[in-house]
Amino acid sequence: MKTEFLTLLTHLRHLLDWLPGLMSSVLMLCAAGLVAEMFSRFITKLILRIPGSRRGAFVRSFTLAMQRPARIMLVLLFVGTALPVSGLPADIxxxxAHALVVLFVLMLxxxxxxxxxxxxxxxxxxxxGKDDKDDILLRTHMTQVRVLRRTTDLLIGLVTVGASLMTFEPVRQYGLSLFASAGAASLVVGLAARPLLTNLFAGVQIAMTQPIRMEDLIIINGDWAWVEEITSTYVVLRVWDWRRHIVPISYFLENPFQNWTHNSAALIGVVFIHVDFQAPMDRIRERLREIVHSAPLWDGKEFAVQVxxxxxxxMTIRVIASARSAMQSWDxxxxxxEQIIAFLRDECPEALPRDRLTHVGSMSGLDVMEGPGVLSPPVSRPPPGAYTGPRSGMSGGGMAPTDGGQGHG
Structure with missing residues (x-):
């Protein structure tokens, strides 16, 4: 086929002899490119006729996405094949040919x-397409594919640019010189690229060991944050108030952090309630049971009420209740x-916390609160020995006299 193609181009070259030499050569190369374009369109139409709802659909979508680079590569290949019979001057x-090779490598x-x-x-x-969006296996595969895809993109880009540059003679000689002095060159390059290489290898390690996954809920710098994006060098964390933390990917291999969804998204939430010692625990426990059991966010697994x-x-009451995810646990x-506060306020006001103040007299009968200028204004007090019972709490700083007389002070 190659021989027939070159023969056809040679005949076309002879037919264009009446034109200037350079113009006829360019027209012949354009004709070769046009043949490649027509051949590519013909093959594409054949592939798009492949039937099938699953595999056939994938082949058709893959063909449509790859038709542009494949078409350009085919044109470059046809033009490069026709170049020896084009009649161009040797230097041109x-x-x-060198330009075609560079373009072919880049397009590849x-x-x-x-x-x-x-x-x-x-x-x-x-x-x-799975229904369970909290599936650990689903998020594991998403993380691995995203990290490995970005790493592959980086490696393909480096290899492509390196291969295209190596087609130039000065660059090739420079590369050979560096290879000859590999000891010093590798040391310098290694020191200069240490942060990039550290994060690159950390990304591959995270894709394999999975300390974090896509949409994991972690705690960093005291903030709740979801893993929004994992690149080859950094991780984007989405905070609940829509802020973003940009963290080097090596951070997650060198520092401890909390991952609340590593094995499961379910969490046990804790609520602390401070009540008075006179609080009826049986009523409070029963009301908390009703609140939790009727809540749609409770997953039905864990519930307990303890002092x-x-x-x-x-006294402090601890309530634990489990939920399917961290946000549901928060809600x-x-x-x-909200509901237990309303219950205590409306039905058990005696359970609300309060401060108690009790004034107890001294054993000698001389009140520590007595003396000129200690109480202002002065209050009536009973004489020593007038009251033998225990003193109770006072709201005004003293006790009313039992004999109607004025107290000392």
């Missing part, structure tokens, strides 16, 4: 990038607080 032919790298994107997107569409602590003023805790 050499420069043109571009085609590899497009193919990588198409395959990864097809895999994303397949796994995103977890107490001090000189209040469930807020709902529990």
């Amino acid at each position: 032919m050499q420069d043109t 790298g571009y085609a590899a990038l497009v193919a990588t994107r198409i395959l990864s997107d097809a895999y994303f569409n397949r796994i995103n 977890a602590d107490c001090n000189a003023h209040v 469930l805790r807020c709902e529990i607080r």
Whole structure:
């Protein structure tokens, strides 16, 4: 086929002898490119006729996405094949051949990038069709494919640019010189590219070991944040108030952090309630049970009410309730607080926290609060020994006299 193609171009070259030499050569190369274009369109139409709802649809979509780089590469190949019989001067032919090689290498790298994107997107569409969006396996595959795709894109870009530059003689000689002095060159390059290489290898390690995944909920700098994007060098974290943390990917291999959705999205939420010692625990426990069991956010697994602590003023009730995710756990805790506060306020006011103040007299009968200028204004007090019972709490700083007399002070 190649021989017939070259013979056809030779006949075309002879038919254009009446034109200037350079113009006829250019027209012949354009004709070769036109033949490649027509051949590419013919093959594309044949492939698009492949039947099938699943595999056939993928082949058709892959063909449509790859037709542009494939068509350009085919044109470059046909023009390069026709170049020896084009009749161009030797120097122009050499420069043109070199330009065609560089363009072919670049288009080959571009085609590899497009193919990588198409395959990864097809895999994303397949796994995103699942109903369970909190599936650990689903988020694991999404993380691995995203990280590996970006790493592959970087490697393809480096190899493509390097291969195209190596077609130039000065660059090739420079590369050979660096290879000859590989000891010093590798040391310098390694030190200069250490941060890039660290993050690059960290990205591959994260894709394999999975300390974080796409849409994982983690705690960083005291903020709740979701893993929004994982690149080859950094991670984008989305905070609940729409702020974004941009963190080097190596951070997650060198520093401890909390991952609330590593094995499961379900969490146990905790609510603390401070009540008075006179609070009826049976009624409060029963009301909390009603609140949690009727809440749609509760997953039906964990629930408990306990007096977890107490001090000189209040006792602390701890309520635990599980939910399917961190955000549902947050909303469930807020709902529990709102309803139990309303219950205590309306039906158990004696359970609300309060401060107590009791004034106890001294054993000698001389009140520590007595004395000129201690109480202002002075209050009536009973004489020593007039009251033998225990002193109770006072709201005005003293006790009314029992004999109608004025107290000391």
